[in-house]
Amino acid sequence: MNTISTKPTPQPNAASARRKSATIVAACTLLGAVAQLLIKVGMSPAHFDPSVVGLLSDVPLIAGYSCYGLFTIAMVLALREGELSMMYPIISLTYVWVTILSYWLLKETPNLYKNLGIVTIVIGVGVLGRGGKK
Amino acid sequence: MTPLLVKSMLLVFGASVVGSFGAVFLKLGAMRLNKNLLSFVNVRLIFGVTLYLASSVIYALGVKGGPLSVLYPLVSLGYIFTLLWSKLFFNEALNGYKFAGLGLILLGVFFVGLGSA
Numbered sequence: 027m028n029t030i031s032t033k034p035t036p037q038p039n040a041a042s043a044r045r046k047s048a049t050i051v052a053a054c055t056l057l058g059a060v061a062q063l064l065i066k067v068g069m070s071p072a073h074f075d076p077s078v079v080g081l082l083s084d085v086p087l088i089a090g091y092s093c094y095g096l097f098t099i100a101m102v103l104a105l106r107e108g109e110l111s112m113m114y115p116i117i118s119l120t121y122v123w124v125t126i127l128s129y130w131l132l133k134e135t136p137n138l139y140k141n142l143g144i145v146t147i148v149i150g151v152g153v154l155g156r157g158g159k160k
Numbered sequence: 161m162t163p164l165l166v167k168s169m170l171l172v173f174g175a176s177v178v179g180s181f182g183a184v185f186l187k188l189g190a191m192r193l194n195k196n197l198l199s200f201v202n203v204r205l206i207f208g209v210t211l212y213l214a215s216s217v218i219y220a221l222g223v224k225g226g227p228l229s230v231l232y233p234l235v236s237l238g239y240i241f242t243l244l245w246s247k248l249f250f251n252e253a254l255n256g257y258k259f260a261g262l263g264l265i266l267l268g269v270f271f272v273g274l275g276s277a
Contacts, residue, residue: 098186098209102200105190111246111258114183115239118265121272139275146268154261159253 171222232273
């Protein structure tokens with residue numbers, strides 16, 4: 027079956043738009059990780075108070091969900107041009123940032139498995155990136 | 161395996177399936193965006209965001225009841241579903257790089273979960 031004639035001619039800038047989308051998602055995973063940490067802090071007994079006033083004055087929690095909102099908008103913009111099978115797995119970089127930020131800000135102790143995990147994820151995203159539409 | 165762990169695993173697994181459909185609807189909605197800011201208010205995007213929120217609530221309920229070393233890798237199973245849906249609904253090309261990359265990501269998430277236990 028010849029489907030070539032029905033396919034739209036690839037735009038010369040389509041490849042760079044897809045690359046841009048992948049970069050947006052990768053950069054925004056840092057925002058997603060910051061969101062997770064802020065929500066974790068906002069949910070801790072020191073901040074969390076399950077009343078309307080308590081929730082509205084929980085700055086880390088509100089900031090955390092705002093970051094999530096921004097992350098989602100960026101993700102949607104990236105999905106316009108980018109392939110879903112590329113963009114979605116790139117979100118796994120969030121695990122990398124969360125682990126590193128937890129070492130730094132929450133003083134969690136690094137260990138071999140976590141370090142091995144973040145290196146493996148980064149390599150995985152790199153390999154995945156090579157499989158994208160050119 | 162205790163009943164609580166099984167329940168947690170089912171919840172987290174369910175959350176990853178719901179989340180993978182959330183991604184599909186976000187993509188469907190994103191494809192309809194134009195220069196008009198109001199194009200953000202479309203049923204597909206709203207449904208996608210709703211599925212995402214639902215997924216995070218189910219995940220939060222599930223993750224309390226078991227060790228992260230078991231539950232984290234279950235979350236990343238959602239990536240496998242997303243790859244399948246990408247092929248099925250958007251006819252995106254699957255190739256060795258995508259499978260190998262995803263395999264490494266799953267392994268990496270497994271290690272992070274193991275280290276967080």
